Amino acid sequence: MTKKSTAAHILDLLRDNGPLSRVELGDRLELARSKVANEVEALLSTGYIRDGGIAPSRGGRPSTLVELDPGIRYAAIDLGATSLDIEITNGALEPLASHSEDIDISVGPTAILERLNDVVTKLRGDDASRPLNAIGIGLPGPVSVRDGTSVSPPIMPGWHRFPLRAVLEIEYRCPVIVDNDVNIMSIGEAHRGIATSAPNFLFVKAGTGIGCGIHLAGRIYRGAEGSAGDLGHIQVDAAGPMCHCGNMGCLEALFSGAALKRDALAAAKSGASPFLQARYLAGATLTAKEVGEGAARGDTTCVHLIRNGGRYLGDALAGIVSFINPSMIVIGGGLAGLGNLLLSEVRSLIYRRSLPLATGNLPIVLSELGPRAGVSGGAILASDLAHRQPR
Amino acid sequence: MTKKSTAAHILDLLRDNGPLSRVELGDRLELARSKVANEVEALLSTGYIRDGGIAPSRGGRPSTLVELDPGIRYAAIDLGATSLDIEITNGALEPLASHSEDIDISVGPTAILERLNDVVTKLRGDDASRPLNAIGIGLPGPVSVRDGTSVSPPIMPGWHRFPLRAVLEIEYRCPVIVDNDVNIMSIGEAHRGIATSAPNFLFVKAGTGIGCGIHLAGRIYRGAEGSAGDLGHIQVDAAGPMCHCGNMGCLEALFSGAALKRDALAAAKSGASPFLQARYLAGATLTAKEVGEGAARGDTTCVHLIRNGGRYLGDALAGIVSFINPSMIVIGGGLAGLGNLLLSEVRSLIYRRSLPLATGNLPIVLSELGPRAGVSGGAILASDLAHRQPR
Numbered sequence: 032m033t034k035k036s037t038a039a040h041i042l043d044l045l046r047d048n049g050p051l052s053r054v055e056l057g058d059r060l061e062l063a064r065s066k067v068a069n070e071v072e073a074l075l076s077t078g079y080i081r082d083g084g085i086a087p088s089r090g091g092r093p094s095t096l097v098e099l100d101p102g103i104r105y106a107a108i109d110l111g112a113t114s115l116d117i118e119i120t121n122g123a124l125e126p127l128a129s130h131s132e133d134i135d136i137s138v139g140p141t142a143i144l145e146r147l148n149d150v151v152t153k154l155r156g157d158d159a160s161r162p163l164n165a166i167g168i169g170l171p172g173p174v175s176v177r178d179g180t181s182v183s184p185p186i187m188p189g190w191h192r193f194p195l196r197a198v199l200e201i202e203y204r205c206p207v208i209v210d211n212d213v214n215i216m217s218i219g220e221a222h223r224g225i226a227t228s229a230p231n232f233l234f235v236k237a238g239t240g241i242g243c244g245i246h247l248a249g250r251i252y253r254g255a256e257g258s259a260g261d262l263g264h265i266q267v268d269a270a271g272p273m274c275h276c277g278n279m280g281c282l283e284a285l286f287s288g289a290a291l292k293r294d295a296l297a298a299a300k301s302g303a304s305p306f307l308q309a310r311y312l313a314g315a316t317l318t319a320k321e322v323g324e325g326a327a328r329g330d331t332t333c334v335h336l337i338r339n340g341g342r343y344l345g346d347a348l349a350g351i352v353s354f355i356n357p358s359m360i361v362i363g364g365g366l367a368g369l370g371n372l373l374l375s376e377v378r379s380l381i382y383r384r385s386l387p388l389a390t391g392n393l394p395i396v397l398s399e400l401g402p403r404a405g406v407s408g409g410a411i412l413a414s415d416l417a418h419r420q421p422r
Numbered sequence: 423m424t425k426k427s428t429a430a431h432i433l434d435l436l437r438d439n440g441p442l443s444r445v446e447l448g449d450r451l452e453l454a455r456s457k458v459a460n461e462v463e464a465l466l467s468t469g470y471i472r473d474g475g476i477a478p479s480r481g482g483r484p485s486t487l488v489e490l491d492p493g494i495r496y497a498a499i500d501l502g503a504t505s506l507d508i509e510i511t512n513g514a515l516e517p518l519a520s521h522s523e524d525i526d527i528s529v530g531p532t533a534i535l536e537r538l539n540d541v542v543t544k545l546r547g548d549d550a551s552r553p554l555n556a557i558g559i560g561l562p563g564p565v566s567v568r569d570g571t572s573v574s575p576p577i578m579p580g581w582h583r584f585p586l587r588a589v590l591e592i593e594y595r596c597p598v599i600v601d602n603d604v605n606i607m608s609i610g611e612a613h614r615g616i617a618t619s620a621p622n623f624l625f626v627k628a629g630t631g632i633g634c635g636i637h638l639a640g641r642i643y644r645g646a647e648g649s650a651g652d653l654g655h656i657q658v659d660a661a662g663p664m665c666h667c668g669n670m671g672c673l674e675a676l677f678s679g680a681a682l683k684r685d686a687l688a689a690a691k692s693g694a695s696p697f698l699q700a701r702y703l704a705g706a707t708l709t710a711k712e713v714g715e716g717a718a719r720g721d722t723t724c725v726h727l728i729r730n731g732g733r734y735l736g737d738a739l740a741g742i743v744s745f746i747n748p749s750m751i752v753i754g755g756g757l758a759g760l761g762n763l764l765l766s767e768v769r770s771l772i773y774r775r776s777l778p779l780a781t782g783n784l785p786i787v788l789s790e791l792g793p794r795a796g797v798s799g800g801a802i803l804a805s806d807l808a809h810r811q812p813r
Contacts, residue, residue, distance in 0.1 A: 356644075
């Protein structure tokens with residue numbers, strides 16, 4: 032992205048603070064009032080902001096408020112391997128309508144886009160005839176933000192180099208930004224979640240796979256090819272099972288939503304877990320949720336599966352913590368629902384194994400936004416994009 | 423550091439390009455000539471630059487060159503665990519005098535500083551009565567650049583929070599910057615070595631210990647507490663030997679200058695390596711150098727020690743490469759002298775184990791500056807500091 036303009040700064044302030052007077056804008060931007068007044072005039076003419084009445088008096092001449100146009104609409108889309116979350120927001124990123132459903136990303140882009148368009152149309156209702164102001168969308172696997180495409184995503188036939196941004200831009204006649212699903216979740220936590228004051232933090236998404244969003248010096252870091260944050264294929268046990276990537280003992284092969292499903296099924300079939308066995312025999316699909324329920328009811332095998340998983344995750348993170356020396360670690364994604372049992376093992380491993388200097392002031396916490404992290408980040412990215420080219 | 427001023431930009435350009443005309447400065451800075459002329463006048467009055475004669479004609483009015491004052495002097499100091507390297511440079515960072523010697527950092531700051539002052543005085547000769555313009559110094563272990571001190575360095579009694587920057591500033595009456603020794607080496611490679619065009623690169627220093635300088639988006643990243651880049655304590659073999667940090671199977675316990683000394687001695691005593699045994703019996707101290715010599719003469723155990731070490735190093739780096747997705751990896755430090763035998767194993771491990779997308783365009787190369795990397799980076803830091811406060 033290009034350097035942020037004064038206009039974009041003004042729009043960011045109105046998004047994050049609500050209506051402000053020209054005087055307040057000048058104070059916050061540390062700019063001369065005449066300069067701010069000119070920028071505000073230009074923005075008023077775009078229709079992106081409007082007059083918002085008289086500001087409460089601070090003494091001196093009365094100042095008029097400006098505010099974002101209430102008709103601004105963003106679509107924030109979090110496309111995971113097995114889930115689709117969509118939120119329509121206003122300019123302040125307040126959700127106006129939202130929808131979640133299970134999907135299978137491997138059916139390919141055509142079918143997914145069809146479904147996505149149906150949901151967006153339904154969510155927008157009478158509003159659907161007016162163009163959106165911008166769309167922010169997250170995709171699982173590596174993404175080229177520059178090109179707006181997936182790049183070599185594993186187990187996603189048809190998505191490699193599919194021109195998602197271009198297709199959506201034509202469909203919706205608005206600017207579109209495509210990023211990795213883990214990155215958009217981490218951007219959500221950075222702006223509206225638990226990491227708002229952590230300049231260097233790692234957001235771990237523990238879901239079907241395991242990924243990480245890396246925020247350094249207040250900015251997201253995506254890597255040379257956009258694949259930074261791949262935590263799932265760090266080897267944690269050379270004698271471990273084969274991973275779908277072809278290597279042995281990757282974190283994902285030992286602990287992930289997919290691995291936990293596999294282990295839960297085995298524990299149900301062998302009878303090692305009476306709780307899971309009963310659920311299995313009753314016809315339930317066993318996932319992390321059932322393992323969490325079993326642990327809450329004191330099923331020893333379920334507790335063991337979670338603790339063991341936390342140790343593997345902590346193991347992979349211990350080296351990363353020494354190497355990155357982050358100021359915070361946030362654990363999100365579906366497996367974060369396993370809660371404190373998981374968290375305590377992760378913490379224990381990291382605090383024992385990482386460099387003491389790197390862990391002395393290191394909070395390791397659960398996501399604050401939970402399943403909304405992705406759409407929150409998508410809306411942030413959409414508005415950032417729109418603020419750089421208001422129209 | 424504060425944001426770079428136009429004056430600092432001008433001084434950087436003169437340092438990196440030699441004498442330039444006001445016209446050329448204006449072109450490169452994309453600034454109006456009157457603005458440049460004013461800045462140049464102000465710099466001329468500080469004595470930091472001087473007129474350098476008439477520029478070769480490009481047509482139109484003749485333009486005068488400006489150049490850095492030839493009397494500018496920086497001291498660049500690379501203090502390792504077992505070595506002291508000092509270079510005195512001019513404003514273009516050309517070495518005017520240099521010195522290297524073996525030391526033992528654990529004798530503490532007082533004795534080291536005494537020796538350091540003696541060497542600097544000797545190197546400066548008749549010049550020693552004039553103050554230096556700035557000093558850049560690297561220290562082993564974690565450093566707080568902001569405070570100018572070591573922070574919790576291992577095996578360095580007396581250095582924790584020793585106010586090195588303040589002491590040197592008083593002694594030399596000039597600005598001083600203190601950074602980690604690995605960081606200054608990586609800064610040398612970034613500016614004057616092999617990594618000048620790699621925005622995201624990792625510089626691995628394989629010496630007595632193993633550390634890493636992290637350059638992301640063109641800037642060095644130091645971490646929340648200044649301890650980022652700790653590669654040596656990533657666990658690569660849970661069943662490995664105990665490390666001096668108290669954990670088991672850290673990279674440093676398996677492969678490092680210290681580990682190689684230990685293994686070389688064992689191979690000499692047991693007779694597993696006839697070459698090392700002969701050297702040992704002849705009274706030589708066995709280090710990485712002797713292992714390298716043995717390998718060059720075809721001693722199988724020496725070859726094995728190096729290949730094995732490369733596998734451990736590659737193992738620790740494989741996860742980091744997937745996680746960081748760097749655009750280049752540079753291997754430096756004393757063990758880089760083991761050359762291609764080491765490099766080939768490191769490459770093999772990383773190319774096999776890291777995410778293919780992260781290694782597709784990833785060069786893994788040896789340091790270009792070799793033992794001069796540290797002082798090169800120290801001189802860069804010293805000049806960067808001086809350019810922000812020319813006097």
